[in-house]
Amino acid sequence: MGSYYDRERHGPFEIHDLGPFLLENGGTIRNLQLAYATFGELSAAGDNAILFPTWYSGTTKILEQAYIGPGRALDPDRYFIILVNQIGNGLSSAPSNNPAPFNAARFPLVSIGDDVRAQHRLVTEHFGLTRLQLVLGGSMGAQQTYEWAVRYPEFVRRAAPIAGTARASAHNQLLVESFIEAITSDRAYDNGWYDNAGDIHRGLRRHARLFATAAFTPRLYAEEGWRDLGFSSTEDFLTGFVEGHFLPQDPNNLILLARKWQGGDVGRNSGGDIKKALSHIIATTYVIAIDEDGLFPLSDIAAEQTLVPGSQLKHLSSIWGHLAIFGLDQSYRDGIDTILKDLLATA
Amino acid sequence: MGSYYDRERHGPFEIHDLGPFLLENGGTIRNLQLAYATFGELSAAGDNAILFPTWYSGTTKILEQAYIGPGRALDPDRYFIILVNQIGNGLSSAPSNNPAPFNAARFPLVSIGDDVRAQHRLVTEHFGLTRLQLVLGGSMGAQQTYEWAVRYPEFVRRAAPIAGTARASAHNQLLVESFIEAITSDRAYDNGWYDNAGDIHRGLRRHARLFATAAFTPRLYAEEGWRDLGFSSTEDFLTGFVEGHFLPQDPNNLILLARKWQGGDVGRNSGGDIKKALSHIIATTYVIAIDEDGLFPLSDIAAEQTLVPGSQLKHLSSIWGHLAIFGLDQSYRDGIDTILKDLLATA
Numbered sequence: 001m002g003s004y005y006d007r008e009r010h011g012p013f014e015i016h017d018l019g020p021f022l023l024e025n026g027g028t029i030r031n032l033q034l035a036y037a038t039f040g041e042l043s044a045a046g047d048n049a050i051l052f053p054t055w056y057s058g059t060t061k062i063l064e065q066a067y068i069g070p071g072r073a074l075d076p077d078r079y080f081i082i083l084v085n086q087i088g089n090g091l092s093s094a095p096s097n098n099p100a101p102f103n104a105a106r107f108p109l110v111s112i113g114d115d116v117r118a119q120h121r122l123v124t125e126h127f128g129l130t131r132l133q134l135v136l137g138g139s140m141g142a143q144q145t146y147e148w149a150v151r152y153p154e155f156v157r158r159a160a161p162i163a164g165t166a167r168a169s170a171h172n173q174l175l176v177e178s179f180i181e182a183i184t185s186d187r188a189y190d191n192g193w194y195d196n197a198g199d200i201h202r203g204l205r206r207h208a209r210l211f212a213t214a215a216f217t218p219r220l221y222a223e224e225g226w227r228d229l230g231f232s233s234t235e236d237f238l239t240g241f242v243e244g245h246f247l248p249q250d251p252n253n254l255i256l257l258a259r260k261w262q263g264g265d266v267g268r269n270s271g272g273d274i275k276k277a278l279s280h281i282i283a284t285t286y287v288i289a290i291d292e293d294g295l296f297p298l299s300d301i302a303a304e305q306t307l308v309p310g311s312q313l314k315h316l317s318s319i320w321g322h323l324a325i326f327g328l329d330q331s332y333r334d335g336i337d338t339i340l341k342d343l344l345a346t347a
Numbered sequence: 348m349g350s351y352y353d354r355e356r357h358g359p360f361e362i363h364d365l366g367p368f369l370l371e372n373g374g375t376i377r378n379l380q381l382a383y384a385t386f387g388e389l390s391a392a393g394d395n396a397i398l399f400p401t402w403y404s405g406t407t408k409i410l411e412q413a414y415i416g417p418g419r420a421l422d423p424d425r426y427f428i429i430l431v432n433q434i435g436n437g438l439s440s441a442p443s444n445n446p447a448p449f450n451a452a453r454f455p456l457v458s459i460g461d462d463v464r465a466q467h468r469l470v471t472e473h474f475g476l477t478r479l480q481l482v483l484g485g486s487m488g489a490q491q492t493y494e495w496a497v498r499y500p501e502f503v504r505r506a507a508p509i510a511g512t513a514r515a516s517a518h519n520q521l522l523v524e525s526f527i528e529a530i531t532s533d534r535a536y537d538n539g540w541y542d543n544a545g546d547i548h549r550g551l552r553r554h555a556r557l558f559a560t561a562a563f564t565p566r567l568y569a570e571e572g573w574r575d576l577g578f579s580s581t582e583d584f585l586t587g588f589v590e591g592h593f594l595p596q597d598p599n600n601l602i603l604l605a606r607k608w609q610g611g612d613v614g615r616n617s618g619g620d621i622k623k624a625l626s627h628i629i630a631t632t633y634v635i636a637i638d639e640d641g642l643f644p645l646s647d648i649a650a651e652q653t654l655v656p657g658s659q660l661k662h663l664s665s666i667w668g669h670l671a672i673f674g675l676d677q678s679y680r681d682g683i684d685t686i687l688k689d690l691l692a693t694a
Contacts, residue, residue: 170568170581175560181553185532206528213522213561218644221517234517294641297565 004248005090005097010061013037013091016126018118024268027108029098034122035091036060036084039068040076042127049080051123051132051148053115055139055164055325056257057249059091060084066327073340079133084122086115086140088256095252096197104252105192112140112264116147120155134344135283136160138325139296140257143168143264149281149308150266158343159283162336163290163325166304167265167274175214175295180258182207183251192252200251207254208246212238214294217321225319229328278307285311286343288336295322314339351595352437352444357408360384360438363473365465371615374455376445381469382438383407383431386415387423389474396427398470398479398495400462402486402511402672403604404596406438407431413674420687426480431469433462433487435603442599443544451599452539459487459611463494467502481691482630483507485672486643487604490515490611496628496655497613505690506630509683510637510672513651514612514621522561522642527605529554530598539599547598554601555593559585561641564668572666576675625654632658633690635683642669661686 007013013035021032037060042049052063052074060083068074074081085091087110095107102108123129135156137145142164149159150166165172186203188194220226226237246254267274287305289298298315305313316335318324324332354360360382368379384407389396399410399421407430415421421428432438434457442454449455470476482503484492489511496506497513512519533550535541567573568581578584593601614621634652636645645662652660663682665671671679 169565170571171560171563171565174556174568174581174585178553178557178560181556185549185553187534202532206525206532209521209528210525210557213518213525216518218516218518218647221521222647222650224517234521238521300565300569303569 005059005094005250010059010091011037013060013085016122018121021114021118023108023114024111025109029087029093029108030102031093032087032118033093033097034084034087034118036082036122037064038083039064039074039081040079042080046129047131047133048078049082049123049127049129049132050074050134050136051082051084051119052135053084053119053137053141053144054086054089055137055141056261057089057246057254059089062326066325066333067336072333073337073344082123082127084119086144086257086260087118088253088260090250090253094250095192095256096250107252107256110256110260111268112143112147112260113151113268115144115260116151119144119148120152130155132156134158134160134340136162136340137164138162139164139322140261140264142296143261146266146278147264147269149283149285150269150277153280153282156281156283158346159281159285160288160340160343161285162288163293163296163301163322165264165296165300166278167267168262169300172296172300173262176258176262178210179207180255182210183255189251192255194251197250198247201247204246204249204251205243208243209238211246212242215322217292217294217319219292220319220321223319274304275307278304279309281308281311284343284346286314286339287311288314288316288339290322290324291315291317292319293322352406352441352597357406357438358384360407360432363469365468368461368465370455370461371458372456376434376440376455377449378440379434379465380440380444381431381434381465383429383469384411385430386411386421386428387426389427393476394478394480395425396429396470396474396476396479397421397481397483398429398431398466399482400431400466400484400488400491401433401436402484402488403608404436404593404601406436409673413672413680414683419680420684420691429470429474431466433491433604433607434465435600435607437597437600441597442539442603443597454599454603457603457607458615459490459494459607460498460615462491462607463498466491466495467499477502479503481505481507481687483509483687484511485509486511486669487608487611489643490608493613493625494611494616496630496632497616497624500627500629503628503630505693506628506632507635507687507690508632509635510640510643510648510669512611512643512647513625514614515609516647519643519647520609523605523609525557526554527602529557530602536598539602541598544597545594548594551593551596551598552590555590556585558593559589562669564639564641564666566639567666567668570666621651622654625651626656628655628658631690631693633661633686634658635661635663635686637669637671638662638664639666640669
């Protein structure tokens with residue numbers, strides 16, 4: 001495990017070992033390790049649990065920093081909040097930390113459904129839960145949220161997919177393919193058999209800049225909104241913030257996550273029929289879109305929302321576009337808290 | 348000159364040799380060849396001329412096919428229409444056709460201002476014009492249109508920049524940099540010293556797919572709008588249409604155009620002050636935006652339009668997004684004709 005994925009940066013977190021875990025695509029992870037962190041106390045009745053899985057290239061640390069706090073919607077004085085690292089992110093089992101021979105380029109292909117099945121085992125077997133008050137997540141976390149609500153409808157009382165979709169659109173798949181290709185086209189990547197992840201820095205930098213074209217808004221660049229984070233020029237921001245985020249990460253991990261993202265489709269639970277799959281949701285669902293999102297456009301999100309029974313479409317606006325989910329601006333934090341508090345107050 | 352850039356595909360066209368041409372960035376093109384095509388007859392009074400320069404990766408052929416025809420706004424029975432190939436596009440002087448030693452990677456850096464100064468010489472010296480009834484262009488053609496209206500205000504009676512900006516935004520520059528890098532990261536590119544342009548097909552294909560993420564709309568993919576062009580799957584479309592468009596083109600030509608695009612800024616005419624530069628425009632100007640444009644977002648276009656005295660912002664909508672300018676759908680062709688006819692009818 002590279003030093004980036006350590007407890008100093010991303011902890012504290014716990015590991016739950018699920019033993020051998022059979023994947024939807026046929027592979028097996030011999031000792032699936034799910035890394036998670038909890039906040040608050042589980043009530044005696046077990047009726048205050050919230051689950052929040054990670055997004056692409058993120059760990060539970062950013063979720064903690066951006067969403068959890070006293071007085072906020074995710075208030076640890078009130079709720080038992082379980083943050084869980086998705087498979088492949090480097091804290092949970094991933095190409096970078098899995099033992100040979102199933103390491104690096106041989107880590108098996110994982111689906112969003114695999115994550116949700118593993119998380120279901122965590123919350124039932126380890127925490128003894130029978131219901132979650134809320135499942136929420138942003139981006140790939142939204143994919144997992146939809147999957148939860150479709151796959152375990154009775155288990156999910158409320159759902160809040162944020163800035164993400166139940167099925168990756170063709171355009172979204174194409175964008176993600178360009179992210180993957182930015183890395184794999186680096187000679188040093190060597191089909192995933194590099195010795196040092198840092199050797200693929202050209203590909204990781206290229207990947208970071210592609211991400212930056214779609215994940216932020218044109219207005220962020222026009223108005224130099226990155227100055228709020230202390231950067232001095234567009235180049236300074238792209239290098240310091242965006243490349244800085246991706247450079248220390250493992251290329252195989254990112255590609256595994258990206259392939260999982262591309263394959264995201266709750267319709268797999270209903271023979272490919274997304275309408276049928278979403279019709280199974282009984283959770284009170286707020287579908288939350290960021291109006292300026294270049295990765296998950298409002299039109300795609302709104303189209304799926306109409307397929308979720310009784311759901312509501314909620315809008316947020318941010319100069320950060322998709323990356324608003326990082327909680328970089330206070331107005332997003334206030335806006336998402338208002339929506340989530342409203343949702344948590346529903347019967 | 349590669350076979351792609353021949354008269355069979357792109358003709359008929361004429362060549363005007365401007366002799367030695369000093370560029371804004373200090374270089375010189377020894378015998379600048381401007382390739383152009385005309386339609387209709389110049390009136391005796393010389394008062395029916397329209398100028399229409401090309402966009403990125405395009406030639407005058409697509410302008411002819413998409414915009415000119417009897418009964419259309421650009422009616423050759425009524426107007427003398429000059430279509431001109433921008434410097435570097437492969438019909439006009441370009442890395443692919445310029446004699447050594449100023450060929451390939453040594454072709455000098457060209458600016459939008461250079462194109463417009465060269466076009467001004469073409470229409471004054473060669474055609475003897477003193478005024479243009481209309482200058483219009485899409486994308487990089489819009490950059491040239493703005494440059495014309497700023498640099499030669501008395502010369503341009505009407506202007507119609509379509510789906511483009513007077514100054515490349517930081518986000519736009521970043522997107523274009525990703526296009527460039529898609530090509531230059533191909534080992535076969537060899538800093539521009541390849542023997543055969545076709546050897547860079549990996550980079551050209553990568554470039555094409557990046558272009559396809561931004562230049563088309565998510566809705567095009569979601570609704571499979573590409574079926575209207577006879578393609579059978581997203582892959583079939585991406586390969587057959589998008590890769591097919593870029594693959595036969597010269598990598599150095601594309602990169603020269605892309606660098607020119609990135610540097611587009613009418614503010615260069617006013618010491619960097621775009622507001623001051625645009626305030627010089629006296630042409631009756633319709634600024635035309637495609638609402639769904641992912642390359643030149645409506646917000647960027649609208650912000651500049653407010654700086655052009657007396658201008659109007661006109662909207663078009665197309666599932667094709669930026670690529671609507673290719674005239675692929677009839678509703679765009681009808682819409683643009685209505686706007687241009689309205690503009691041409693102004694006093």
